[in-house]
Amino acid sequence: MASLLPQQATPGPWALPGLSGTIYGAALNLRSDLELMSERFAAPPHGTPPKAPVLYLKTANTLAMDGAAIECPANTPALWASVHPALVIDRRATGLTPANALAHVRGVGLALDLRAPHESLHRPAIREQCQDGSLPLSSELTALSDLGDLAALTAWVEVDGVRGAEFSTANYARSIVRLLCDVTAFMTLAPGDILLTGTPHRGADAKPGARLRAHLSGFAPLDVCISPSKASA
């Protein structure tokens, strides 16, 4: 498997404040989640199912490296942990089409998205999603050409050696190409930006002390652990 090294001026996590791209994540991109939640979506506060891609941001403080210990926030019994394929944008991407979308992608990383459980999807969940270190990223990218069928990637998280539920990108409501087109229809992605393409809404439970190993087809696994909150209870 070939790997492409991301360009960066200084060592450390790939993206540093000032030099970094912006990290966007796609939520509710698994058909199984959308089906499960369809009754909820028909009721207040939602009313109808989502039309445009449901997106969130992970701020730069969330970046962490393979091997990191990530502090569990205070008053949070466990975090949810799940994997996204992480597209790294190579060229300015506006109004992409299915024909040209993938040409704007430098490569794909493995992102482990840690967040405090939140059931409500009504308002942005900044507090739950933007904790320090809550997005460990693989230190190498995999070229698209080495990944094969983007609609056949599988991912799962092992928690303390126990394999959790797996998902496949075959289950995406918006394919990776479709997502790139629909996001760039209204906003430009810049070189170095990262687009997390979709993960189950509910992740594996990761309590303080847990050792996590994140898997994604075509990638070496990524290992992190969850450390207890430093704040007094």
Added chain:
Amino acid sequence: MKHARILHDGAVADARSTDGENGPLRLADGKEVSGREATWLPPVIPNAIFALGLNYFDHAKELAFAAPATPLVFLKGPNTLTGHRAESPLPADAKQMHPECELAVIIGARAKNVRAEDALDIVAGYSVANDYAVREYLENYYRPNLRVKNRDRCTPLGPWFVPREDIKDPMDLELRTTINSVEVQRGSTRDMIFSVSDLIAYLSSFMTLNPNDIILTGTPGGVGFVKPGDVVVTEIAGVGRLENTLALDDASSSDQEGARK
């Protein structure tokens, strides 16, 4: 001393001024450029951009929402920033795009768990923002959603970075918005639900804030819809007068923006 970033001779230049935005801007090499002739950029290169929904008592009433118990915070990407006197794209089918005058707070230090009483110590300075919204694109998922609030060049910022020490009290500033010189918003930062200090304490309680993080602190009441060609001015006393013009963007439409299944 106010700071600005402009384009000069094809390159980005830092400029300083003790004057208005049509006055002389002094560059690092001592050269002076007229503010009237300059191409203005956002005065700060952002790290994270936080924005507040429903952070003024009268605006919450206007939107028929109860004042939130915790700050309603959302995030924006840097693609959305544009400078003073720029044009912002108005989508062809948008009838409900409206400006929102906001005090922008620029963080100056890396910090976590900042107490409200110490919060202004980590502020580097202030600017004016116009957090345009396109209401018809609102959806009830992570609302306000990115299609409303993260559009390219739809958040003017500037003209100035005003250092913290030049603003006596950020919680006593008048805000005003006009569309073609007609007032559509007037308020005061006194009416914020969560103060600048409250917001810094809240955010830093669960994440590390970094230099050049920007907090757009919300907008008072008054919703005025814009048309192509409209000139919008958002101003905050002592911080600046930020001008923007709307230009029709006929490349965008609901059809093209992933709003279909």
